Amino acid sequence: TMRLSLTSIHASLSLITTLSNARWTTASPPKNNTPIDPQQCDCYLISGPDPGYFTHYKLWDFRNASPFQPHSSPPKPFNNTDNLYETHNLLTQTPFSKDWHVQTWHRAADPLLSPISMTNSESNVFLMHARPPPQDIPASHNKSTSKSFLVLRTTRFSNHASTAEIESQFGLIDHCSLRLHMRLMSRATAHHHPFSAPETPTPNPNPRPKNQPNFAYPPPATPLPSIPPGNIVPSGTCAGIFTYRSAVCESDIEILTADSPYTIHYANQPDYDAEHDQIIPGASAVVNLTRPWTEWTTHRLDWLRTESRWYADGQLQTAKRYRVPDRLSIIVVNLWSNGGEWTGDLRVGESVYLGIEWMELVYNLSSSA
Template structure:
């Protein structure tokens, strides 16, 4: 009988001892019996996401739109297609460095014929991105971010925000959001790497078609069609939202882009995963609400509108940007290991604030919550010796 089968046949007491010896020396179990300690991003060497595609990420950002009454206000729709792209930001919130250093407000139009079946001129305007007061009964937030698209007499006014960086390479993006409004629009969040050649586009989409059933969401690794218009079925999934939800209800939508795979969740329930055509290279992040009268969006009735509304947006990510790379190297020089302290945003009791899962090395770290976390660990060879010793004694 080989050593593996011998372990499987150990008495219950010995199996428990072996498991204890291994697990007790794992860094993540060092603080057994204690809740992870609240900390801040400056204390985190990396972040481990929870889910079916767990991965380590280097950076964390949290954008909270839930309590911004000083910026709230719904701007009147600009009726002129020529002046709409040049509109000023709708409030000073979008001039803050926290926002402007990370996000750009879209102002482009579809006059380049990027979608040949479009029947309506579409114009993105900063005027369609704004902070709105939450007036629903028993609201779960004071305010939220709104992206608006509306069909006007002569054109479709639309909204888009895009990351200032195109250097994202793997991420876990979460947002508490909903889509409301008339049929004939798309609301979406996706990674994007463009190309003049359709086959070279890299894109992972979460898209809601307001003409669809309200529990249906589309998940795709683009391109989902060829230059000849043929559908690529391996690239896309249609999924229904879990727990009887529909996309007009607030829910946490999540996209995990990891090496060779994209995985989507709604309220922590996996709803789709696609390995085919998973993005490989650095990309942007985009959120939008739009329509162009084409086959995909449908044709919105004049003066109808649809909205993507977001209470908060949180990101774990890796980056190839030079500034981010320099910051990561400085952190490694300070810590001796860029992933010396492993944090989580999934295990935290406080949204947007990470907790410390473990810290490698013999020292201890106190989180913002004031709780001490033991961080000692036994080398792998030590674990092996202890396990083998136990087996020799008891077999």
């Protein structure tokens, strides 16, 4: 019997004997030409004190998605030579929509909690594709090998916020480990220089030999220094990545653009006692990361039976045992603003972009738990 150990995303494409000291590194996701054969695997393991035992695996790699043309009309002339990521396709028009349902619900304003109405729109969830640079643009303009990425966008209008949310639709999940390689960006950065920040170091591309249980991958290279200030993300939005069944059965990662770009929020919900107006002890943590969320970072959420764990670039940030979700759930990713105390308010005309290069998930379904 073979088990797949998620030692690294490159190594995860090879069937290997399970090792107790296996680690899940911050490597780039697997290459598309070496797929996993589910028939040869009976479970997937993760790093940490509890390896977890998961029966299902999914990878959504947005980096080299083929542009989808729903209409036969010729493309518009490309006049802006500085904007190599101008074109996009709605997620609803791509094969990714089989697993992810783009939300279109509306929430009215509430004077106390939500001063601004918000409307989720399918036009705010799309794939941005690189245009071939004109001949007079040097090759060094964009050094990334990625040609596309998923975007969730929120924009403030005079009378509402136009927001974005996607929900998984491949079954109710019974515990999981989720990773996303993502970055929050201003409009200018998303359109002009989305890959200007240091990217995740590339791991050893050779699979772990089956006959060498003590084989270790070299540690990731030391992260490059932060780029000079330039990706100034407007204050007033919240990016959320979470498992969800209800407001009292949820494990989440939240990033507030009103915070320092190094600050991130982790919680099992509920983490706030409205009756006594206080934070519930042990339910949440506010952590300062070593790399800002304005740069490409691998975020990870483990929802296990007795504990939720949160990682950034392979480093454990915190773990919580209080109110660990105990019901079958879905995965949600969103970017929103309602002008309230939690998110703050965008200025009219401002936009925030959440870019995602890839998402990876190991999980159990209700029928296989």
